[in-house]
Amino acid sequence: MTEQRIGIIDIGSNSIRLVIYERTSGGAHRVIDGSKRAARLSDQLDDDGAFPSRTIDELVDMINHFRLICAHHRTGLIRAVATAAIRNASNRTEVLHQIEAKTGLPIELLSGEEEAGYGFLGMINSMDIQNGFLIDIGGGSTEVSLFKDRTLVQAVSFPFGCVSMTRRFAKGGLLSDQQLRELEQHVTEYVEREDWLKTTPGLPLIGVGGTVRALGKVHQAHIKYPFESTNNYPILGQSTDVLFELLRKEPLDKRSKMPGLSKDRVDIIVPGIAILRTIYRLIGSSHYIVCAAGLRDGLFYATRFPERPRLDDVLTYSVNNLAALHPEAPMQHTSQVNRIVLSLMDTLQSQVRNPGQARQLIDVASILHRIGASIDYYDYRKHTFYLMINSHINGLSHVELLVCAAIASFKGKNRVKQIAAAYKPMLSEEDVNDVCKLGTLLQLAIALDRSETQAIGKLHIEIAGGKLHLRAIRADGMLSVERKEVDALAGDFKKVWGLIPVLHSPDHR
Known part of the structure; x- marks a missing residue:
């Protein structure tokens, strides 16, 4: 599907703004341009509550300028609305008529x-x-x-x-x-x-x-x-x-x-x-x-999704949208990591603080952990952290977003402490411990698909004798790459979880 662009022009009382939204070929939405002009329209009314012709000319000029910007972006649809200043003007009919005649854009006059x-x-x-x-x-x-x-x-x-x-x-x-x-x-x-x-x-x-x-x-x-x-x-x-x-x-x-x-x-x-x-x-x-x-934003959703403009799940929508904006992350791999990490979480939930919240955060972190590779694969974790805290991940508090980004980009306790120091006093000692636990768990899930072939079809997880037994019930091949990665991670995992992870092949009971 080719890109689709929608321009929204908002003729407000204090300022006039343009925002251009784009739907990418991957189905994600993002803002690609915007412009703002201070207008103070409420100040321009004369004693009869009407806009003088000078103000109307300035408005026409500004809207034509915005139209040009939209044309440069090949914007397919422009929706222009006017609010209180024009709504309250005694000559509002004439104002709207003049703007439409001189810009070729129909202007919707919104009621309160x-x-x-x-x-x-x-x-x-x-x-x-x-x-x-x-x-x-x-x-x-x-x-x-x-x-x-x-x-x-x-x-x-x-x-x-x-x-x-x-x-x-x-x-x-x-x-x-x-x-x-x-x-x-x-x-x-x-x-x-x-x-x-x-x-x-x-x-x-x-x-x-x-x-x-x-x-x-x-x-x-x-x-x-x-x-x-x-x-x-x-x-x-x-x-x-x-x-x-x-x-x-x-x-x-x-x-x-x-x-x-x-x-x-x-x-x-x-x-x-x-x-x-x-x-x-x-x-x-x-x-x-x-x-x-x-x-x-409301106008965008109403225009883009006229049948169902209100989102049922804000967090899922924004996470999926962000993932779709960074298609360089291998989709099958991140889906596999997400599936495995949630299974691990369900087995180990009694050992974490606020299990419901922890599950939500590691769910998001696992879906987005590779988006930094769209900037550069080397050090992609650092880029993932930056992208996550500077993108629209809606539905999380600022602390939750910071914890989530730290889990997704986890590289060891020292780096988490650096993040906590940079964002003082937002992250508590407990938050740092949570990030280390959940970050290590995410690293284990990544290790379990290190070959990025989704070789493990089904995984049975149990705790016995101080070990976290990971039994691949259905698997393609011998999982030698995955086993090596799990073994390499075992020491760090034991420090945080008190358990040694062991990956068993399907033929090993």
């Missing part, structure tokens, strides 16, 4: 509920979470949704966002105590009208969109967090309040130097977080979680 729905789809397909509230603070609107059992239950779109609130309460991005009270009162009045928002306290508040992502980046820089991803990043309410006051007290010139904060958010970040905190308090949330996906 549709916007919330696509944002939810982007989030739920990138996180393994059952219940919670979702918030998307845009430039001109804020969507809040409640979901239970991974299904959207109810959503509302409020007609305020970080740009419009900055314009109304925080000219120049500075928010006095009095202005803050007025902003909070304004948000509260809208939230009070929606009774359902207060019926399920204690749920996490997951944030998509620029405001929450910026909060995540500033928080990570503030605490010197050693891991770079913001997806699935939890923040406590108290930490957000501390950071909010820190940002609010800084004049703009100093605020612009805050690590983690992009220049185009310096003035709108404080009103944005003010909206976030107010809604968080009113609905009685337990903590915040930053989500790196959102509206554009």
Whole structure:
């Protein structure tokens, strides 16, 4: 199958973005290009709430620029949507007509509920979470949704966002105590009208969109967090309040130097977080979680998989997608290693901490352990580690992802200690021990298919007399390569598991 490309253009109130997704010949999806232009559309409205022709011309110019980028990539389908800024403009019909006439692109004007729905789809397909509230603070609107059992239950779109609130309460991005009270009162009045928002306290508040992502980046820089991803990043309410006051007290010139904060958010970040905190308090949330996906991702899934856009198993989808992006790893071999390692795990599960979690992590690690070979076979473990922690493996916490990457790239305890030192204080001593145990187990599974011929058809595993007996019930050939590898690994395995692995051929009982 040839590559297929989908372009998504999101005409938001704060910025206009393009993302181009590609389906590779192996059936995997990846982003191959993207572009962003700050627009501040909510600021461009005149006294009648209309966009002047100058702004429309700039929009046309920007969308034509994005169309050219799509054309260079031979993008088969472009889907362009507009949200709150154009939705709220008094001349929105004329704006849409002009854009379509001058760019040749039909523009979908999303309702607040549709916007919330696509944002939810982007989030739920990138996180393994059952219940919670979702918030998307845009430039001109804020969507809040409640979901239970991974299904959207109810959503509302409020007609305020970080740009419009900055314009109304925080000219120049500075928010006095009095202005803050007025902003909070304004948000509260809208939230009070929606009774359902207060019926399920204690749920996490997951944030998509620029405001929450910026909060995540500033928080990570503030605490010197050693891991770079913001997806699935939890923040406590108290930490957000501390950071909010820190940002609010800084004049703009100093605020612009805050690590983690992009220049185009310096003035709108404080009103944005003010909206976030107010809604968080009113609905009685337990903590915040930053989500790196959102509206554009939701639009992609809805376009690519119109019949079933919501993923049932986020982790399996993203692991299989990542494996398919690196087809250099021999598929039959990794499948065999995966099958063997899960059999070993089932026999030895009583000897590991959190067996359910350990099984999940070694499952993922065994599928991905060879992806580093797509960079270079020599030292592929190092490349595997890098690729895993810098790819979209959704459905794991940051610690789980780090442990999983360390298992997949395991080479010995010293290297695990180096990783733990580099990512202090994320990995505990117990985590290091888990990685050594599971990493060694993965090495044994790899040894059992060292010839990469899948010679072992069926394996019977039992523990007796201080040994881990591996009996090949069905096998092609004498397994001499595999036996040598298992024997070479026996000393290291005994140190960690207290058992000596012994491979018996089918003819040896």
